[in-house]
């Protein structure tokens with residue numbers, strides 16, 4: 343019987359060694375990317391749809407903390423559209439959108455700030471702390487990060503063809519960005535987590551689309567990457583196959599022929615603005631897939647759709 347037991351142990355040792363070797367190979371595959379990205383800034387937009395359940399938020403926080411630990415400077419901008427919608431419904435306030443932007447009266451602005459800055463921002467800060475990181479939860483209002491201006495929305499009347507100005511209320515867009523607080527926080531070992539709220543020169547609070555906010559911050563920082571985490575694998579063609587690489591010219595064609603629609607239009611406009619204004623590349627990827635960002639950063643195959651100027 344003794345030789346049989348020895349053989350079993352040998353098999354177990356071989357299997358263990360094989361598993362260790364595979365782990366080592368995974369780390370070695372990551373080496374060129376670790377070298378390439380150390381010291382670079384990655385802006386990550388975490389959308390309300392991608393947030394899903396607490397386990398997904400925990401995975402997301404672990405990825406961000408790992409990025410920081412290996413020398414990348416992650417800057418998180420979060421959304422929370424569905425969560426704002428749920429709170430408005432609970433309070434009996436109607437939600438209305440024009441071209442993907444929430445029409446925001448004074449009450450809606452107050453509730454949006456409460457949900458984004460008060461709840462979601464602090465939840466993400468807590469998950470990052472639980473993963474061993476130090477997050478600084480702020481909104482665009484803090485330290486002069488984002489000065490907002492009111493969005494002037496022009497739509498074309500389908501009947502008359504006339505251009506109409508639509509008043510969206512307190513919907514803003516970043517007019518000026520002071521990145522000092524982000525550099526200070528990153529240099530002190532902290533991960534900035536930003537709610538998409540800004541203050542105007544008029545002193546009003548403005549609700550800013552989170553994609554727009556993230557794109558403007560990525561451009562201002564000259565980020566190496568802008569990740570937009572959403573609820574689809576990336577940009578899909580008409581047959582629902584993933585388009586892995588796109589240029590601004592490709593995006594213009596996809597927009598023209600109707601391949602992209604709805605929320606994907608402003609998302610890709612954000613990517614185009616960001617890469618044309620100094621961000622090296624933007625990636626649209628599926629935030630519901632566990633550790634999607636790590637797969638994108640550390641594997642040759644990547645994940646999602648990469649947009650480069």
Ligand SMILES: Nc1ncnc2c1ncn2[C@@H]1O[C@H](COP(=O)(O)OP(=O)(O)O)[C@@H](O)[C@H]1O
Pocket residue numbers: 389390391392421423553571572573574576577578579601602603604605606607609
């Ligand atoms: N060609 C396309 N490829 C992928 N998604 C698309 C495309 N065209 C439209 N979409 C839609 O865009 C949505 C993502 O935009 P949005 O809902 O605004 O995301 P988020 O809330 O994460 O910012 C997808 O869920 C999908 O319904």
Ligand SMILES: CC(=O)N[C@@H](CCC(=O)OP(=O)(O)O)C(=O)O
Pocket residue numbers: 388389390391420421422423424426442443444454513514538549550551552553
């Ligand atoms: C002006 C405007 O539409 N603001 C957005 C801000 C949140 C957001 O953009 O969240 P997601 O990324 O999860 O969609 C809103 O009120 O829903």
